[in-house]
Amino acid sequence: METVFPAFDAAYWQGRYDSGRDGWDAHAITPPLRAYFDQLDVARQPRILIPGAGRAYEAEYLHQRGFRQVFVADIAPEALRALAARVPDFPAGHLLLADFFTLPNDPPFDLIVEQTFFCALNPALRPAYARQVAHLLRPGGTLMGLLFDTDFGPVQEPPFGGSKEEYRQYFAPYFDFRHFETATNSLKPRQGRELFICLKKK
Secondary structure, three states: OOOOOOOOOHHHHHHHHHOOOOOOOOOOOOHHHHHHHOOOOHHHOOOEEEEOOOOOHHHHHHHHOOOOOEEEEEOOHHHHHHHHHHOOOOOHHHEEEOOHHHOOOOOOEEEEEEEOOHHHOOHHHHHHHHHHHHHHEEEEEEEEEEEEOEOOOOOOOOOOOEOHHHHHHHHOOOEEEEEEEEOOOOOHHHOOOEEEEEEEEO
């Protein structure tokens, strides 16, 4: 029998923020993403999207390092308000209160950052997520980030886990795999439970 999940819509996520049920929030950029960002060439000013950004510590870090083409998308107003409050000079036009699956690809992005968005989606949307990421990236563009490589059991709400083998089938039609291995520098509670991914659009 197919599992039926509630609607994880804007009201659901806003409710989780309002009630403090935001255990995914690390209150800072996580080490694997910081290490990757530190290798990026700021002079190139890549166009970067962080979907399902939450409070977007990744966007804050990139902005502070001088990246000026960083966009964040979320359906919960609280997520964008939090970033705007912490980083008053972050461009308001780069705060996208929008459904990731409806974002346009004109112009396309050079880099999409995955951080606790994939695991927040209804698992039935995972194939659509892979298609949409590929749609939003330019040819040769990069999907980089972290995926949970762990089973959270028969849960009815996020986070939803999964396996390396499962994820590979979603991304293989669209991407070449540069890195797809257990992260070596995860936060302590997530050590051994995350995949670091760096995929190049075909």
